[in-house]
Amino acid sequence: MPELTVVVPTYNEAPNVAALLRRVDGALVGRVDYEVVVVDDNSPDGTADVVRSVQGEYPVRVVVRKDERGLASAVIEGFRQAKGEVVGAIDADLQHPPEKLPELLQKVREGADIVVASRYESGGAIEGWTLGRKVVSRGARLLAYVFAPSSRRSRDPLSGFFLLRRSAIEGVDLRPVGYKILLEILVRGHVGRVASVPFSFADREAGQSKYGVREQVNYLRHLARLMPADKGLRRFLKFCLVGGSGVLVNMGLLWLLTEVAGLFYLVSSAVAVECAILNNFLWNDVWTFRDRRAAGWRARLGRFARFNVFVLAGLGINVAFLWLFTERLGVYYLLSNLIGIAAATMWNFLVNSRWTWGAGPPRP
Ligand code: GDD
Ligand code: MN
Numbered sequence: 001m002p003e004l005t006v007v008v009p010t011y012n013e014a015p016n017v018a019a020l021l022r023r024v025d026g027a028l029v030g031r032v033d034y035e036v037v038v039v040d041d042n043s044p045d046g047t048a049d050v051v052r053s054v055q056g057e058y059p060v061r062v063v064v065r066k067d068e069r070g071l072a073s074a075v076i077e078g079f080r081q082a083k084g085e086v087v088g089a090i091d092a093d094l095q096h097p098p099e100k101l102p103e104l105l106q107k108v109r110e111g112a113d114i115v116v117a118s119r120y121e122s123g124g125a126i127e128g129w130t131l132g133r134k135v136v137s138r139g140a141r142l143l144a145y146v147f148a149p150s151s152r153r154s155r156d157p158l159s160g161f162f163l164l165r166r167s168a169i170e171g172v173d174l175r176p177v178g179y180k181i182l183l184e185i186l187v188r189g190h191v192g193r194v195a196s197v198p199f200s201f202a203d204r205e206a207g208q209s210k211y212g213v214r215e216q217v218n219y220l221r222h223l224a225r226l227m228p229a230d231k232g233l234r235r236f237l238k239f240c241l242v243g244g245s246g247v248l249v250n251m252g253l254l255w256l257l258t259e260v261a262g263l264f265y266l267v268s269s270a271v272a273v274e275c276a277i278l279n280n281f282l283w284n285d286v287w288t289f290r291d292r293r294a295a296g297w298r299a300r301l302g303r304f305a306r307f308n309v310f311v312l313a314g315l316g317i318n319v320a321f322l323w324l325f326t327e328r329l330g331v332y333y334l335l336s337n338l339i340g341i342a343a344a345t346m347w348n349f350l351v352n353s354r355w356t357w358g359a360g361p362p363r364p
Pocket of ligand 1: 008009010011012013039040041069070071074090091092093095158159160161179180201208209210211
């Protein structure tokens with residue numbers, strides 16, 4: 001059994017694939033027990049035949065799919081056929097340097113579940129792309145970070161070059177549309193530790209990219225499919241719902257204490273705010289972050305104290321934005337307040353998920 005299976009998706013890569021296999025072999029032979037699985041979608045240019053012609057020289061198999069097309073699904077097919085405990089993907093067109101494979105593998109051996117070869121790391125780069133495609137790539141990444149927040153664990157969640165421990169996808173139903181297989185795995189997989197290795201995305205030497213408007217549309221469809229599955233996004237929505245319930249508690253108590261109990265409204269407000277904080281804390285503790293809390297009352301009190309501090313700071317952020325947008329930018333004050341609430345919500349979510357209900361060490 002090889003330790004590593006490298007999957008190479010191909011469509012019309014006849015001029016590139018032999019050189020790729022040679023460079024993969026050059027990087028791994030004698031150091032790593034590996035195999036390559038080329039998944040070709042019946043390329044009319046004879047890519048599969050080129051692979052077969054070098055089968056005597058390198059440990060490579062070719063799988064030809066006749067009734068399916070698509071980069072991501074091709075990679076999944078390759079993973080299905082893989083024998084290695086570590087599996088990964090690399091493009092056939094030499095834009096991903098195979099010489100990085102040993103370094104990637106080393107990080108898996110050291111305990112990472114996924115290692116991403118990343119363009120967006122110091123030391124990483126992109127050669128030869130037009131400004132337009134660079135902007136599209138950054139924009140696509142931003143969309144992923146917003147709508148599939150699990151992807152934030154990598155600086156380059158859209159990379160097509162990565163390795164992973166097979167256990168990260170075992171039993172996981174992967175069904176991406178289009179190109180972005182790594183994104184699919186980051187969102188749906190059992191992913192504990194993510195590591196990265198910077199690389200320089202080279203210019204294509206021969207053949208043509210298959211990336212175009214069609215793939216951009218596929219990407220949006222893919223994101224729409226991933227959104228409801230993303231644990232990070234679901235958690236954020238829960239957090240917002242709990243926040244909404246806090247507003248109701250705050251308003252209700254303010255009214256009750258002022259009108260019924262006859263307290264001065266600012267006194268009522270102080271009580272109402274603290275009760276809303278307590279309400280939010282409890283719901284977040286038993287619902288939003290249920291899977292993350294340590295047991296025991298002392299720990300819970302500690303979390304409550306932290307939550308209080310962060311939320312009060314959030315209130316400060318809300319007021320600061322209200323002031324800034326209204327006084328300095330001339331925005332209508334109710335709109336400024338909405339912006340302030342949005343900023344405070346982001347702050348509250350980020351700091352509390354990190355320090356109040358911190359993930360702690362990854363569980364096995
Ligand atoms: N089997 C199969 N089926 N392979 C395909 C298909 C397909 O429909 N479409 C593309 N491929 C193969 C290509 O033959 C090549 O080996 C690889 O997938 C990448 O395709 P390109 O068309 O060259 O993509 P790119 O260079 O624009 O973008 C690549 O690199 C980016 C940076 O890492 C992709 O891997 C992107 O997903 C990635 O973000
Ligand atoms: Mn390419």
